[in-house]
Amino acid sequence: xxxxxxxxxxxxxxxxxxxxxxxxxxxxxxxxxxxxxxxxxxxxxxxxxxxxxxxxxxxxxxxxxxxxxxxxxxxxxxxxxxxxxxxxxxxxxxxxxxxxxxxxxxxxxxxxxxxxxxxxxxxxxxxxxxxxxxxxxxxxxxxxxxxxxxxxxxxxxxxxxxxxxxxxxxxxxxxxxxxxxxxxxxxxxxxxxxxxxxxxxxxxxxxxxxxxxxxxxxxxxxxxxxxxxxxxxxxxxxxxxxxxxxxxxxxxxxxxxxxxxxxxxxxxxxxxxxxxxxxxxxxxxxxxxxxxxxxxxxxxxxxxxxxxxxxxxxxxxxxxxxxxxxxxxxxxxxxxxxxxxxxxxxxxxxxxxxxxxxxxxxxxxxxxxxxxxxxxxxxxxxxxxxxxxxxxxxxxxxxxxxxxxxxxxxxxxxxxxxxxxxxxxxxxxxxxxxxxxxxxxxxxxxxxxxxxxxxxxxxxxxxxxxxxxxxxxxxxxxxxxxxxxxxxxxxxxxxxxxxxxxxxxxxxxxxxxxxxxxxxxxxxxxxxxxxxxxxxxxxxxxxxxxxxxxxxxxxxxxxxxxxxxxxxxxxxxxxxxx
Amino acid sequence: xxxxxxxxxxxxxxxxxxxxxxxxxxxxxxxxxxxxxxxxxxxxxxxxxxxxxxxxxxxxxxxxxxxxxxxxxxxxxxxxxxxxxxxxxxxxxxxxxxxxxxxxxxxxxxxxxxxxxxxxxxxxxxxxxx
Numbered sequence: 001x002x003x004x005x006x007x008x009x010x011x012x013x014x015x016x017x018x019x020x021x022x023x024x025x026x027x028x029x030x031x032x033x034x035x036x037x038x039x040x041x042x043x044x045x046x047x048x049x050x051x052x053x054x055x056x057x058x059x060x061x062x063x064x065x066x067x068x069x070x071x072x073x074x075x076x077x078x079x080x081x082x083x084x085x086x087x088x089x090x091x092x093x094x095x096x097x098x099x100x101x102x103x104x105x106x107x108x109x110x111x112x113x114x115x116x117x118x119x120x121x122x123x124x125x126x127x128x129x130x131x132x133x134x135x136x137x138x139x140x141x142x143x144x145x146x147x148x149x150x151x152x153x154x155x156x157x158x159x160x161x162x163x164x165x166x167x168x169x170x171x172x173x174x175x176x177x178x179x180x181x182x183x184x185x186x187x188x189x190x191x192x193x194x195x196x197x198x199x200x201x202x203x204x205x206x207x208x209x210x211x212x213x214x215x216x217x218x219x220x221x222x223x224x225x226x227x228x229x230x231x232x233x234x235x236x237x238x239x240x241x242x243x244x245x246x247x248x249x250x251x252x253x254x255x256x257x258x259x260x261x262x263x264x265x266x267x268x269x270x271x272x273x274x275x276x277x278x279x280x281x282x283x284x285x286x287x288x289x290x291x292x293x294x295x296x297x298x299x300x301x302x303x304x305x306x307x308x309x310x311x312x313x314x315x316x317x318x319x320x321x322x323x324x325x326x327x328x329x330x331x332x333x334x335x336x337x338x339x340x341x342x343x344x345x346x347x348x349x350x351x352x353x354x355x356x357x358x359x360x361x362x363x364x365x366x367x368x369x370x371x372x373x374x375x376x377x378x379x380x381x382x383x384x385x386x387x388x389x390x391x392x393x394x395x396x397x398x399x400x401x402x403x404x405x406x407x408x409x410x411x412x413x414x415x416x417x418x419x420x421x422x423x424x425x426x427x428x429x430x431x432x433x434x435x436x437x438x439x440x441x442x443x444x445x446x447x448x449x450x451x452x453x454x455x456x457x458x459x460x461x462x463x464x465x466x467x468x469x470x471x472x473x474x475x476x477x478x479x480x481x482x483x484x485x486x487x488x489x490x491x492x493x494x495x496x497x498x499x500x501x502x503x504x505x506x507x508x509x510x511x512x513x514x515x516x517x518x519x520x521x522x523x524x525x526x527x528x529x530x531x532x533x534x535x536x537x538x539x540x541x542x543x544x545x546x547x548x549x550x551x552x553x554x555x556x557x558x559x560x561x562x563x564x565x566x567x568x569x570x571x572x573x574x575x576x577x578x
Numbered sequence: 579x580x581x582x583x584x585x586x587x588x589x590x591x592x593x594x595x596x597x598x599x600x601x602x603x604x605x606x607x608x609x610x611x612x613x614x615x616x617x618x619x620x621x622x623x624x625x626x627x628x629x630x631x632x633x634x635x636x637x638x639x640x641x642x643x644x645x646x647x648x649x650x651x652x653x654x655x656x657x658x659x660x661x662x663x664x665x666x667x668x669x670x671x672x673x674x675x676x677x678x679x680x681x682x683x684x685x686x687x688x689x690x691x692x693x694x695x696x697x698x699x700x701x702x703x704x705x706x707x708x
Contacts, residue, residue, distance in 0.1 A: 283604075376598075
């Protein structure tokens with residue numbers, strides 16, 4: 001039923017069908033008019049005789065009127081076709097019609113541009129061989145037969161992306177919409193093809209960008225997570241601030257240490273939200289806070305401070321060692337990071353150590369000083385004259401006691417020095433005063449051994465350093481020079497300027513240091529073999545202490561020596577701290 | 579005859595000091611703790627005090643402070659004889675008005691006796707720092 005209807009419809013669409021239809025219509029109209037005239041005119045006007053239906057006239061009339069009508073209809077159709085042609089030609093997309101045999105029957109200008117074939121080249125060719133890549137031909141062949149008969153196929157009535165072939169063999173991505181077109185009872189198809197090369201490129205680019213963005217995002221997320229984890233796992237408290245000192249973040253350790261939650265502190269000024277107290281227990285005024293310089297925006301630092309305590313939320317205080325570092329981004333100060341750790345234990349340990357040292361010194365020295373003074377009292381023969389042997393033995397006991405005293409003195413010195421976490425002071429030290437004190441301490445020791453201690457005059461008046469540490473070093477060097485010189489020898493101390501440095505030298509004419517032992521001489525408890533036999537009192541700690549203290553004040557301690565030819569020690573340090 | 583007050587809680591140190599000072603011809607009084615000092619001061623005003631710092635009942639720093647605040651005894655020279663040898667301790671004693679400071683184990687008794695002689699002869703110079 002459907003097929004016969006389609007057949008009729010297709011037939012009518014042919015020019016012959018149109019003419020036949022027009023003729024039929026004209027003929028029909030004529031018959032109706034004639035009939036009308038034959039029946040009704042005599043009724044209206046009785047005088048007029050009925051007009052007989054003349055078949056020949058009707059045929060002649062039909063033949064005369066039909067072409068005119070047909071021409072009018074053709075014109076109409078032609079105008080439509082022309083309009084359609086203009087539309088298809090101006091289209092950006094290729095519009096291609098394929099006939100029932102799979103050949104090109106329509107090929108617009110866009111098709112010429114897109115595929116590279118002119119109309120003449122394309123029309124009548126097998127469409128798929130022309131524009132479909134090899135690999136898609138199978139599917140086409142498979143489906144085409146069905147389409148030829150039924151006008152149906154899997155790619156109809158949808159828009160899909162396919163690969164198409166240009167003249168020259170270049171493949172390109174295209175968007176294809178196909179509709180079935182029944183013409184004269186057979187199935188044709190109209191394809192609209194859009195070249196989407198540029199769009200694909202844009203899409204690929206977009207996808208690439210998107211992928212990159214995702215990667216960057218991922219990277220940043222990872223980085224942030226790592227940083228967060230780092231901050232969280234940091235064993236020390238951390239607060240970061242804006243340039244004006246307003247708190248941006250505080251880590252978990254800082255929260256626990258201070259008793260505040262991050263949310264309670266963010267946006268507040270650090271120096272107001274977290275007060276600090278000094279070692280004496282007084283609140284440190286904001287303008288004196290060590291971290292202020294950085295948090296107020298001045299780009300100095302890192303600044304360190306271990307003399308204050310932070311006040312916690314509950315009002316208690318916690319002694320902290322603080323390091324404040326400016327955050328410099330693009331050469332500009334943009335805030336600060338304050339790292340701090342709880343030093344309660346260190347402070348307690350430091351106090352215990354100090355107390356213990358003080359007590360140990362006292363407890364060890366008291367019996368030693370008692371022995372010393374009682375021997376001296378006996379030696380002064382206040383309680384009767386001593387025999388020669390008694391005198392000799394008392395001298396021995398005195399020496400033993402002195403050795404013990406020196407050992408205690410040096411060991412306590414080492415303990416004090418090694419436990420001392422305070423930095424060396426830097427202050428102007430008068431060289432004359434320094435040597436005055438040293439002469440007072442060591443003058444008698446030299447005199448007892450009949451050794452000339454000569455401290456030469458110098459033009460240098462002052463040096464920037466830690467006076468006590470410098471004195472300890474020089475005393476050690478000079479007393480060594482005295483101890484390891486033979487009676488009647490001389491020790492010469494000189495002070496000279498060398499560029500920006502001052503060099504102290506202590507020269508003796510003593511036993512010297514054997515060449516193969518010179519490397520070990522600064523080691524703790526090391527005593528050169530010749531020194532051990534020459535002076536049994538030494539502890540092997542003097543030069544160790546001197547070298548350690550020299551390092552602490554930024555001085556260089558060196559020596560020149562040859563066995564039995566004396567030793568000269570050189571202590572070189574900058575004259576000025578600036 | 580000059581009178582010297584020894585403030586020292588260790589008997590063997592008292593003996594050594596006393597023997598030497600007496601042999602020099604001085605009279606000697608001894609206080610074995612920080613409170614006995616003032617009893618001895620009241621009995622007889624000494625020309626010089628040798629003062630230990632770690633003492634029973636009242637430590638040497640407090641004793642020194644009290645002496646320097648007393649109108650009667652503030653001008654008596656005080657020489658510290660102690661085995662406390664930290665710089666901070668020496669500084670503190672000198673700031674409280676000690677005239678001299680000896681770390682006992684570091685100095686022969688002869689030096690102490692000579693120092694005493696200097697002070698008693700009026701030649702003793704007050705140390706202002708080490």
